[in-house]
Amino acid sequence: MHRARQARSLVTAAWAVACALALFVPCCMAAKIIADTSLNGTWSSGTGAVVTGQSFFNLVNNTFNIPKNAGQAYSFTMTSDTTGYWEQAVYQYMRPDTSNPRCFKAQLLWQHGNFTIYPNASLVLDPFRADGRQQLSDSCGDGNDKVQYYAQQEMMQSFYISKYIHYDQPSYKLQLYEFDGTPKPPMYLAFRPPEMYPTEGLHKFMVGLM
Structure with a gap:
């Protein structure tokens, strides 16, 4: 027993x-x-037409430079193993108008701020609230597409970086997963060091104006 x-x-x-x-x-x-490699650098999806920095958004005259193709890009500058600065550039087409298939809408957005990586590999991107901008364009509109303020915190459930052959060249692939686990389009290392604006708030936040 x-x-x-x-x-x-x-x-x-x-x-x-x-x-x-x-x-x-x-x-x-x-x-x-x-x-596999550091998060430092500029990461761009698809053909790499969309990148962060001055080539995408002009801070001086508050205008967007429309890329040749849609896509998205993120840049990261790490200040420690778990913190740093980020920048985002997005050019994406929105759902077309079913009443007029020839018309389409597109969104351009840019923002930057601080990020934190947590022990479970989640990634939180906090924007400088006064700096972000977006523009919604309509191909059948009057052409007066105004640039608006934009500030949206992003929470990534997880991410990973792996070695990858991109357009027959050895590179690295960054895969981000949104807060609900939905994978974002994969991005590939485009620049290191990153192409991005100064890592600080560039405008003052005025209560009542945002």
């Missing part, structure tokens, strides 16, 4: 160790994938 209980205890202990190892190994693998 005593030997039976002892045998069951050994089996239980072995099972517990096996489960612990099963949980531990994927964790280590995920950490290795994330560490």
Whole structure:
């Protein structure tokens, strides 16, 4: 009886160790994938037509330079292992007007700010609220597409960086997952160091004007 209980205890202990190892190994693998290279740099989706910095948004005259193709880009400058600065550029087409298929709308947006990486690999992007801008354009509109203020915190459930062959060239791929786990379009390392504006607030936030 005593030997039976002892045998069951050994089996239980072995099972517990096996489960612990099963949980531990994927964790280590995920950490290795994330560490393939630094987050530093400018990352751009697709053909790389959209990048951050002055080539996308002109701070002096408050205008967007429309890229050749739609896409998105993020830039990161790390100040520690878990914190730093980020910048975002997006040019995307919106759902067309079903009443007139020849008409389409597009969104251009730019913002930047601080970011924090948490122990579970989640990534939170906090914007400088007074700096962000967006423009909604309508191909069938009057052409008076005004630039508006834009500030939106982004929360990424997780991310990973891996080696990748992009257009027959060795590169790195950044995969971001939104707060609900939805994958964003993969982005590829375009510049290192990154192409981005100064890593500080560039406008004053005025209560009542935003």
